[in-house]
């Protein structure tokens with residue numbers, strides 16, 4: 001069983017405000033303590049509820065690095081690009097935005113993963129915050145259930161990013177991915193999971209019960225997380 005604290009909200013607006021408050025606090029604390037904040041955020045649809053509220057916060061964004069938990073292996077101007085979403089909301093904030101995708105390797109997921117891994121070596125780890133999303137199938141970042149699951153979770157601990165192919169391909173984004181590794185996600189100072197709807201609540205509850213040996217990616221990542229875990233949930 002993995003312990004997590006649940007925060008439940010009447011609506012997504014109230015949830016978005018609380019998440020923005022909490023991330024603002026984490027960023028300010030990190031800047032005060034070490035001069036910069038490294039904040040990892042998810043892609044997909046759920047962050048769209050929070051990014052506008054967070055981006056409007058009066059912070060010294062020039063001292064903030066924003067990176068993604070994962071991205072789709074597509075060009076930055078492709079509508080599926082998580083980095084495109086990040087740029088849309090934070091592009092004028094002054095924050096450093098880090099893409100996991102090197103457009104030289106759009107046809108080669110393994111090389112794309114190695115390129116991201118090399119790039120990430122120049123950042124200061126662990127991250128101050130890893131904010132995880134979760135798909136209906138229990139995937140988190142781009143660690144999916146299926147044949148790539150073992151490769152994704154059993155890699156060397158020093159590996160920070162890797163290229164993966166979800167099987168089956170998710171209909172909403174049927175492309176290869178580059179994802180942060182389990183060890184990178186799980187070593188953050190703070191970990192939050194943000195989900196909506198009854199189905200995802202059931203999936204996450206089951207995954208937490210299964211703990212570190214969970215059959216679901218989100219359960220595996222959270223089971224290995226060193227920090228306390230906060231779950232934000234709204235209908």
Ligand SMILES: O=C1O[C@H](COP(=O)(O)O)[C@@H](O)[C@H](O)[C@H]1O
Nearest residue numbers: 042043044045046133134135141
């Ligand atoms: O493909 C992805 O999906 C998950 C879940 O996204 P959501 O749309 O169900 O919120 C997301 O966390 C991940 O970053 C993204 O690349």
